[in-house]
Amino acid sequence: MEKTLPYAAVSIVLLYALYNAAFKVQTPEKNAAAPTYRAHVTEHKTEHAREELARLQSTEYLRQYIVSVIDHGSYQFDFPGGEMEGGFASPADAEKIACYVMTLSGKACGKPYKEDAAMFYSSNCAGCHGDDGKGLNGTYPDLTRKKLLGIESREAFLKQMLKKRP
Numbered sequence: 001m002e003k004t005l006p007y008a009a010v011s012i013v014l015l016y017a018l019y020n021a022a023f024k025v026q027t028p029e030k031n032a033a034a035p036t037y038r039a040h041v042t043e044h045k046t047e048h049a050r051e052e053l054a055r056l057q058s059t060e061y062l063r064q065y066i067v068s069v070i071d072h073g074s075y076q077f078d079f080p081g082g083e084m085e086g087g088f089a090s091p092a093d094a095e096k097i098a099c100y101v102m103t104l105s106g107k108a109c110g111k112p113y114k115e116d117a118a119m120f121y122s123s124n125c126a127g128c129h130g131d132d133g134k135g136l137n138g139t140y141p142d143l144t145r146k147k148l149l150g151i152e153s154r155e156a157f158l159k160q161m162l163k164k165r166p
Protein backbone atom coordinates (compact mmCIF):
# COMPACT_ATOMS: atom_id res chain seq x y z
CA MET A 1 0.00 0.00 0.00
CA GLU A 2 2.71 2.47 1.02
CA LYS A 3 4.63 1.68 -2.16
CA THR A 4 1.70 1.98 -4.54
CA LEU A 5 0.40 5.29 -3.20
CA PRO A 6 3.02 7.55 -4.83
CA TYR A 7 2.52 5.77 -8.17
CA ALA A 8 -1.23 6.27 -7.92
CA ALA A 9 -0.71 9.96 -7.15
CA VAL A 10 1.61 10.44 -10.13
CA SER A 11 -0.83 8.65 -12.46
CA ILE A 12 -3.69 10.85 -11.31
CA VAL A 13 -1.66 14.00 -11.93
CA LEU A 14 -0.63 12.79 -15.41
CA LEU A 15 -4.18 11.79 -16.36
CA TYR A 16 -5.48 15.13 -15.15
CA ALA A 17 -2.90 16.99 -17.25
CA LEU A 18 -3.82 14.92 -20.28
CA TYR A 19 -7.50 15.55 -19.67
CA ASN A 20 -6.85 19.29 -19.47
CA ALA A 21 -4.76 19.20 -22.60
CA ALA A 22 -7.56 17.47 -24.45
CA PHE A 23 -10.41 19.71 -23.40
CA LYS A 24 -9.00 23.14 -22.70
CA VAL A 25 -9.11 26.12 -25.01
CA GLN A 26 -7.21 25.63 -28.22
CA THR A 27 -4.80 28.15 -29.64
CA PRO A 28 -4.95 28.94 -33.34
CA GLU A 29 -3.27 26.50 -35.71
CA LYS A 30 -4.81 25.39 -38.93
CA ASN A 31 -5.69 21.80 -39.77
CA ALA A 32 -3.59 20.22 -37.04
CA ALA A 33 -4.09 19.17 -33.47
CA ALA A 34 -3.73 22.32 -31.38
CA PRO A 35 -0.17 23.07 -30.11
CA THR A 36 -1.20 22.89 -26.44
CA TYR A 37 -2.68 19.46 -27.07
CA ARG A 38 0.43 18.26 -28.92
CA ALA A 39 2.80 19.63 -26.30
CA HIS A 40 1.02 17.93 -23.44
CA VAL A 41 0.67 14.60 -25.16
CA THR A 42 4.30 14.63 -26.31
CA GLU A 43 5.49 15.34 -22.82
CA HIS A 44 3.86 12.21 -21.48
CA LYS A 45 4.84 8.66 -22.08
CA THR A 46 3.76 6.50 -24.97
CA GLU A 47 1.37 4.47 -22.83
CA HIS A 48 -0.69 7.59 -22.20
CA ALA A 49 -0.81 8.35 -25.90
CA ARG A 50 -2.09 4.84 -26.44
CA GLU A 51 -4.78 5.27 -23.76
CA GLU A 52 -5.75 8.58 -25.28
CA LEU A 53 -5.96 7.00 -28.73
CA ALA A 54 -8.34 4.35 -27.40
CA ARG A 55 -10.44 6.96 -25.63
CA LEU A 56 -10.72 9.08 -28.79
CA GLN A 57 -12.99 6.45 -30.35
CA SER A 58 -15.60 6.56 -27.61
CA THR A 59 -18.92 8.38 -27.83
CA GLU A 60 -18.21 9.90 -24.41
CA TYR A 61 -15.05 11.52 -25.81
CA LEU A 62 -17.09 12.88 -28.72
CA ARG A 63 -19.67 14.28 -26.32
CA GLN A 64 -16.98 16.00 -24.25
CA TYR A 65 -15.26 17.35 -27.35
CA ILE A 66 -18.49 18.97 -28.56
CA VAL A 67 -19.18 20.42 -25.10
CA SER A 68 -15.66 21.84 -24.99
CA VAL A 69 -16.05 23.47 -28.43
CA ILE A 70 -19.36 25.04 -27.37
CA ASP A 71 -17.80 26.34 -24.14
CA HIS A 72 -14.38 27.42 -25.45
CA GLY A 73 -14.80 27.85 -29.19
CA SER A 74 -12.85 26.33 -32.07
CA TYR A 75 -9.81 27.86 -33.78
CA GLN A 76 -8.46 24.89 -35.67
CA PHE A 77 -9.46 24.99 -39.34
CA ASP A 78 -9.81 27.16 -42.41
CA PHE A 79 -13.52 27.29 -43.10
CA PRO A 80 -14.96 30.13 -45.20
CA GLY A 81 -17.18 30.83 -42.18
CA GLY A 82 -14.09 31.70 -40.11
CA GLU A 83 -13.66 30.67 -36.50
CA MET A 84 -16.14 29.83 -33.78
CA GLU A 85 -16.14 31.70 -30.52
CA GLY A 86 -17.09 29.94 -27.31
CA GLY A 87 -20.15 30.76 -25.25
CA PHE A 88 -22.97 30.43 -27.77
CA ALA A 89 -24.80 28.57 -25.00
CA SER A 90 -24.58 28.28 -21.23
CA PRO A 91 -22.49 25.35 -19.94
CA ALA A 92 -25.68 23.57 -18.84
CA ASP A 93 -27.26 23.97 -22.26
CA ALA A 94 -24.00 22.93 -23.92
CA GLU A 95 -24.45 19.44 -22.44
CA LYS A 96 -27.93 19.12 -23.91
CA ILE A 97 -26.92 20.52 -27.28
CA ALA A 98 -23.93 18.17 -27.54
CA CYS A 99 -26.29 15.22 -27.14
CA TYR A 100 -28.60 16.61 -29.76
CA VAL A 101 -25.71 17.13 -32.20
CA MET A 102 -24.78 13.47 -31.78
CA THR A 103 -28.30 12.35 -32.66
CA LEU A 104 -28.03 14.28 -35.95
CA SER A 105 -25.66 11.58 -37.19
CA GLY A 106 -27.53 8.76 -35.50
CA LYS A 107 -25.18 8.39 -32.51
CA ALA A 108 -26.63 7.75 -29.09
CA CYS A 109 -25.52 10.01 -26.26
CA GLY A 110 -24.91 8.59 -22.81
CA LYS A 111 -27.09 11.21 -21.18
CA PRO A 112 -29.98 11.81 -23.55
CA TYR A 113 -32.09 14.92 -23.16
CA LYS A 114 -35.45 14.78 -24.78
CA GLU A 115 -37.36 18.01 -24.70
CA ASP A 116 -35.63 21.26 -25.47
CA ALA A 117 -32.30 20.25 -27.02
CA ALA A 118 -33.55 20.56 -30.59
CA MET A 119 -34.83 24.04 -29.86
CA PHE A 120 -31.51 25.04 -28.24
CA TYR A 121 -29.66 23.73 -31.26
CA SER A 122 -31.82 25.50 -33.81
CA SER A 123 -31.58 28.83 -32.03
CA ASN A 124 -27.84 28.67 -31.13
CA CYS A 125 -26.11 26.60 -33.78
CA ALA A 126 -28.25 26.04 -36.86
CA GLY A 127 -27.57 29.57 -38.17
CA CYS A 128 -24.07 28.37 -39.08
CA HIS A 129 -24.11 24.59 -39.04
CA GLY A 130 -27.59 24.21 -40.55
CA ASP A 131 -30.69 22.52 -39.14
CA ASP A 132 -29.36 19.19 -40.40
CA GLY A 133 -25.85 19.89 -38.98
CA LYS A 134 -24.22 19.56 -42.40
CA GLY A 135 -22.59 22.98 -42.39
CA LEU A 136 -24.29 24.85 -45.25
CA ASN A 137 -22.36 23.37 -48.18
CA GLY A 138 -18.92 23.52 -46.62
CA THR A 139 -19.11 27.06 -45.25
CA TYR A 140 -19.00 25.61 -41.72
CA PRO A 141 -17.90 22.19 -40.49
CA ASP A 142 -20.27 19.28 -41.04
CA LEU A 143 -21.23 18.07 -37.56
CA THR A 144 -22.62 14.81 -38.93
CA ARG A 145 -19.26 13.48 -40.18
CA LYS A 146 -18.44 9.95 -39.08
CA LYS A 147 -15.48 11.46 -37.20
CA LEU A 148 -15.35 15.17 -36.39
CA LEU A 149 -12.35 17.00 -37.84
CA GLY A 150 -10.93 17.98 -34.45
CA ILE A 151 -10.94 14.36 -33.28
CA GLU A 152 -9.51 13.19 -36.60
CA SER A 153 -6.55 15.58 -36.31
CA ARG A 154 -5.83 14.54 -32.71
CA GLU A 155 -5.94 10.92 -33.81
CA ALA A 156 -3.54 11.53 -36.70
CA PHE A 157 -1.17 13.33 -34.37
CA LEU A 158 -1.18 10.53 -31.77
CA LYS A 159 -0.64 7.86 -34.41
CA GLN A 160 2.30 9.74 -35.86
CA MET A 161 3.77 10.15 -32.39
CA LEU A 162 3.41 6.44 -31.63
CA LYS A 163 5.08 5.58 -34.93
CA LYS A 164 8.11 7.58 -33.90
CA ARG A 165 8.19 6.18 -30.39
CA PRO A 166 6.58 2.74 -30.50
Ligand code: HEC
Pocket (backbone or CB within 6 Å): 065, 066, 069, 070, 074, 075, 076, 077, 078, 079, 081, 082, 083, 084, 088, 089, 097, 098, 101, 121, 124, 125, 126, 127, 128, 129, 140, 141, 142, 143, 147, 148, 149, 150, 151
Ligand atom coordinates in the same frame (compact mmCIF):
# COMPACT_ATOMS: atom_id res chain seq x y z
C1 HEC B 1 -21.16 31.99 -36.08
C2 HEC B 1 -21.18 30.69 -36.68
C3 HEC B 1 -21.21 29.49 -35.73
C4 HEC B 1 -22.12 29.23 -34.73
C5 HEC B 1 -23.32 30.04 -34.29
C6 HEC B 1 -21.73 27.94 -34.17
N1 HEC B 1 -20.60 27.46 -34.81
FE1 HEC B 1 -19.68 25.72 -34.48
N2 HEC B 1 -18.20 26.20 -35.75
C7 HEC B 1 -18.18 27.33 -36.54
C8 HEC B 1 -16.92 27.38 -37.26
C9 HEC B 1 -16.52 28.45 -38.26
C10 HEC B 1 -16.19 26.25 -36.85
C11 HEC B 1 -14.76 25.87 -37.30
C12 HEC B 1 -13.79 26.85 -36.61
C13 HEC B 1 -12.34 26.43 -36.65
O1 HEC B 1 -11.93 25.69 -35.77
O2 HEC B 1 -11.64 26.86 -37.56
C14 HEC B 1 -17.02 25.53 -35.90
C15 HEC B 1 -16.65 24.33 -35.30
C16 HEC B 1 -17.51 23.55 -34.56
C17 HEC B 1 -17.22 22.21 -34.10
C18 HEC B 1 -15.96 21.39 -34.37
C19 HEC B 1 -16.16 20.58 -35.63
C20 HEC B 1 -15.12 19.52 -35.92
O3 HEC B 1 -15.29 18.84 -36.94
O4 HEC B 1 -14.14 19.33 -35.14
C21 HEC B 1 -18.33 21.79 -33.39
C22 HEC B 1 -18.51 20.45 -32.68
C23 HEC B 1 -19.29 22.88 -33.41
N3 HEC B 1 -18.75 23.92 -34.13
C24 HEC B 1 -20.51 22.84 -32.80
C25 HEC B 1 -21.34 23.96 -32.66
C26 HEC B 1 -22.54 23.98 -31.83
C27 HEC B 1 -23.06 22.78 -31.08
C28 HEC B 1 -23.04 25.23 -31.89
C29 HEC B 1 -24.19 25.81 -31.11
C30 HEC B 1 -24.04 25.87 -29.69
C31 HEC B 1 -22.18 25.98 -32.80
N4 HEC B 1 -21.17 25.17 -33.23
C32 HEC B 1 -22.40 27.31 -33.16
C33 HEC B 1 -19.18 28.27 -36.63
C34 HEC B 1 -20.26 28.39 -35.76
